[in-house]
Amino acid sequence: MPEAAAKTDAADEDRCITGIDGLDRILNGGIPRGNTVLITGSCGTGKTTLSFEFLLHGAMHNENGLFISVTENWKKLLKNVIPYSFFDNSLVKSKKLILIDLSSIYQKLGLEKEEFSMEDIDIIVKAVGDIVREWKIERLVIDSITSICFQLKTKEKIRDFILSMGKNLSDAGCTSILVSEISPGEQSYSMYGVEEAIADGIVLMANLERRGDLLRTLQVVKMRGTMHSRAKYVLDLTPVGVLLVPLLKGGSVAGGI
Amino acid sequence: MPEAAAKTDAADEDRCITGIDGLDRILNGGIPRGNTVLITGSCGTGKTTLSFEFLLHGAMHNENGLFISVTENWKKLLKNVIPYSFFDNSLVKSKKLILIDLSSIYQKLGLEKEEFSMEDIDIIVKAVGDIVREWKIERLVIDSITSICFQLKTKEKIRDFILSMGKNLSDAGCTSILVSEISPGEQSYSMYGVEEAIADGIVLMANLERRGDLLRTLQVVKMRGTMHSRAKYVLDLTPVGVLLVPLLKGGSVAGGI
Amino acid sequence: MPEAAAKTDAADEDRCITGIDGLDRILNGGIPRGNTVLITGSCGTGKTTLSFEFLLHGAMHNENGLFISVTENWKKLLKNVIPYSFFDNSLVKSKKLILIDLSSIYQKLGLEKEEFSMEDIDIIVKAVGDIVREWKIERLVIDSITSICFQLKTKEKIRDFILSMGKNLSDAGCTSILVSEISPGEQSYSMYGVEEAIADGIVLMANLERRGDLLRTLQVVKMRGTMHSRAKYVLDLTPVGVLLVPLLKGGSVAGGI
């Protein structure tokens, strides 16, 4: 980890600890507070689970979390997280962790259209910002930004949306994860190619075929405001949550550790 | 199978046992009930046969099944399944297994158009939901979702269709398989790239050239609500139905079990 | 041929014997009667010759054949088949083998347009069906379906055309070959990507460079209603017709035969 040198103890206060084994070490202490991080990968690479664990870890340590579900009903989503031992439903009941469907926000705003205008973007960003401030949210996940982009359509509007959303959240002191869906085999970090340029960080989650098995991998491609490793890690979805192991120690090379 | 640890006996009740040799083991007991699973692959990879065996296994164990045929007449389709020893025509006669052509549903609904609107989607989803509830269907197969997508055309509408269809079926306690057709060599899991993001599970069926032969393979890329293996298996279409063998034991590597 | 087990003698009656050395063995007795088979490949891979031999073999055994020529005048086409020893012109004279240009059908129907409508498709399908019934055709070849698709243009209409054509022919007890043209190096089985999903069978004909030579290969990717080998065969166009040899015995691996 040759980029780790400049870290001081003081820096820790400015970090949002993910609580995910390995990731905080990769990031040299966690995500810099206020950053907007794009977690990008194809289906089944563990984006939602990792994002959820990030929120739960915060909620357990008294940082309010907000999960905005875009592609599906949050209740169904929750059901899939329950089996993990890191899940604690009392956090949901006590409102330390709030789950909302974006469609319900759209409904309240009267924004049920096929394509959003620049003005609509401002309204949505403000609405999310209001929720974040009202509930003192410190950690936010939008799963996924890609589904929102379908309704924005132009690169210009996508850029504006992520930019003003990111600024609004950052101003509110909120650390955010935007989940991005890409096709397997896709070389880009996002579907429209602009999402990644605006994000403060990019975490790439991918599949890796090895000896007939399909491993999950994680790689921090970029993270503003911190030194970090850019090595590829193998990601395991275990009952106790996400676990990261350096790729070289993942079984394919003898004499590891 | 390092992801299998958290499974308890109680979980079995929540599983929809496919009855396909190997697949239930891969899925750690079967498909989580209420899940919408995308079975995706190019022509001739065995998608329809596997889906049919899934329905028949349920029907034999008193779970009503519904096969909605989109690309062709269900009667012709049935003819191709009859040679399999797992087929039992009495299940069709006793209405434990119901086969419908989607075109006949369209006809009843007066929906014979080139492109569907959002409202049409609601009508179709409701119609399918009504059939599921009326006949107490617990297992559903739509073969294929891709043909429906041709008439939906935009990613937005495809997303909405799969989402509301999935929710409707899940609410009715029905476990569903959506067959997705992709081109051989296609890297994506679906033709429009959005189908996979909404599904609870993705089963990838593919071809693999080995020593001049064209093997069929199966891989569970994602399955919400259960730990599962992500390894690639060789799939054989035998007279007794679908059979799965780990790729490494498939003949190419000596010394297997 | 591990998929051959379920075959019984009785099944033979339901098979349309192609008469092509090796292909009937690959198909475990021939093409299941009533099937619509897509023969797909780039230029010069032998699609037309194989299709023609299929028709001639039928005609010689008292099964009437119809060759619908789409891309060019059937008279010119015939000239190219004459050198083959399997060709017997008396079959053409005795109307056991009928050759028609699609353009002449279009002319009779008054359908000389740049793009066909859904209604036009119905008219064409009915016209072909009428010919099949009138002349008691049991084997049909359309060479090529791709040229027709140029005038259908949308995936929707192509799907409808192949579907209703296939159903009409199958109802008439006719076994059909649809020739599909793809570019060399094309990964898909057809130009529009929908043709293959509707066909009952897919026979892939391709080129294979080996030691500076350009071999022709044949592979049955899919065939509904029969167990079949999916191995790749080398195809030779010999004076006595199409000849198939397993790829491994084709000269590249020692110790064959």
Next chain:
Amino acid sequence: MPEAAAKTDAADEDRCITGIDGLDRILNGGIPRGNTVLITGSCGTGKTTLSFEFLLHGAMHNENGLFISVTENWKKLLKNVIPYSFFDNSLVKSKKLILIDLSSIYQKLGLEKEEFSMEDIDIIVKAVGDIVREWKIERLVIDSITSICFQLKTKEKIRDFILSMGKNLSDAGCTSILVSEISPGEQSYSMYGVEEAIADGIVLMANLERRGDLLRTLQVVKMRGTMHSRAKYVLDLTPVGVLLVPLLKGGSVAGGI
């Protein structure tokens, strides 16, 4: 040359001998008379030189030739052929070899448009046919068909053009070469992908990097009406004309002949 068996002496009369060393042997005696052959390749692969030598060989043996120049002025083109020892200007003077610019035909027909209609195609085809008949042309070269396709634009019209041109020429007993330009690295045999399906023969000319040099290669992919080798040959443009050497004897493999 395993496909050569069926050839008889009588067949020679039906062959159009190209006079190009090696090519006639590959084609088992020459191009079947009346065939329309697509010679396809990227820039600098020798398409024009080979086509010209084909015409000159005919003219020397009393078969009138017509070269229709599409991309540039035939006078300039001629200048580039003069250095070859096979060129004999008296053949041009005695009208055994006629050179015309397509633009001059367009001018006479009053067809100076950006896009041609179906009717325009008929007019052009008839005009070329008239020249062929008037001058008793037995060999024709159009260099290149690709430039004409730019003005036809749709696959439908290109198909119709090549089809009716080919039929017209074939009816007049004329053997024709259509030069097709593709990009280097292009997998298809033509720019629009339909040209090759209609041609009776495809001769693929390409580049091959070997030890830092850029060899020219020739391969007969398809030729209706004759058995032929499909092996890849190295093509040399020597002062005495086109020369073909089997690839394996081209210097890269020891112990040849």
Next chain:
Amino acid sequence: MPEAAAKTDAADEDRCITGIDGLDRILNGGIPRGNTVLITGSCGTGKTTLSFEFLLHGAMHNENGLFISVTENWKKLLKNVIPYSFFDNSLVKSKKLILIDLSSIYQKLGLEKEEFSMEDIDIIVKAVGDIVREWKIERLVIDSITSICFQLKTKEKIRDFILSMGKNLSDAGCTSILVSEISPGEQSYSMYGVEEAIADGIVLMANLERRGDLLRTLQVVKMRGTMHSRAKYVLDLTPVGVLLVPLLKGGSVAGGI
């Protein structure tokens, strides 16, 4: 470094020293003054950090610098640079280093549109030129040009914009860096393919996987007005700034220094 021969001491006066370890040596003394350099690469390759260090080095040596932030608020950007030891905030305070958001320039000019016209381009170029002259700017960074291109849309306008911007800046004696964003795996040097043809220099920043790690690389593809190395260097983002090491000495080849 075989291209370095012609360099004379006098030339140094015409060079804009980047202050980045290794880069000045690669460039044989620095960027030729007045050049417009495209720094191109995907996310996380260090484009912004390198550009910033270039500005800071100038400011420390009394050359005024201007950073025009396009994709995001410059204040946020600044925060990410602060940890680097090369950063000296007094340079910002003393206006040796000026940071502006392009959006604020747009606002002043009343140019808040979705697409810019040729006239708008002239207005923007003039406005930037005025700032450069007013503040005696000698080093300029626009981060990124790609976001501006989204609003120019046609290759024609992008070409005109970069051309007239470059000319205006060069006339003012200003050395400029235009940051260009490309997708990972992209072969081109820019998103629209025209940006690179107009720039005086191209510095390609990329990722390179090696033993599971993701190295950053830098390569000077082109630089008008100077001999330069075109070798690939490994780029490290260290607390003291950008550091370049020849790729062969980067750890993968034994026997390095």
Next chain:
Amino acid sequence: MPEAAAKTDAADEDRCITGIDGLDRILNGGIPRGNTVLITGSCGTGKTTLSFEFLLHGAMHNENGLFISVTENWKKLLKNVIPYSFFDNSLVKSKKLILIDLSSIYQKLGLEKEEFSMEDIDIIVKAVGDIVREWKIERLVIDSITSICFQLKTKEKIRDFILSMGKNLSDAGCTSILVSEISPGEQSYSMYGVEEAIADGIVLMANLERRGDLLRTLQVVKMRGTMHSRAKYVLDLTPVGVLLVPLLKGGSVAGGI
């Protein structure tokens, strides 16, 4: 150089000697007079330098040269050539070498549009032809043709432009170089794919990674009117100008001269 045999001393008079070390030998004496040569390659491959040296060599030997600068101001361009020892400014002063910006020609002709018509093309070609005749230009460079193509837009117009420009220049006895810009990794010889079909010669300039370095290479793909080597050469931009070395002797293979 197996293609060099037919060359006679007399031929030298018909050659335009480039003066570039190695290139004249590759071309067997130089570019055939009156040829229009496409020099194609991505950024930084040395196209402009090579073209300039070609002009300067002519000017020094009393052949007037014209450089039409399309992408940028010729004064800036000149600055970049001055460091080369082959540059002699007196040739510019004495009008042996004339430099013009295409934009100034456009201005005079009143042709400042976004898209040119066929008529505009005629006007531009005539204007260039007039300059060539008035100043007795024997060597011309247009840098780059690609920028002009942006304003022609259709393949038809690009073809017409290059064709009539080439004819006009050839009629005037002028040997011309058209610089073509392609993306790195691009397989085609030009952006629109038609430029190369019309040119008399194609010189491909590319990059080649070798041991971490980025070599420049040159390859004469096609040259009408002369035998030539088609081997790949390494190109060095040295202070004394362009230098060509056969690739195999470029350092990667031992035992070279």
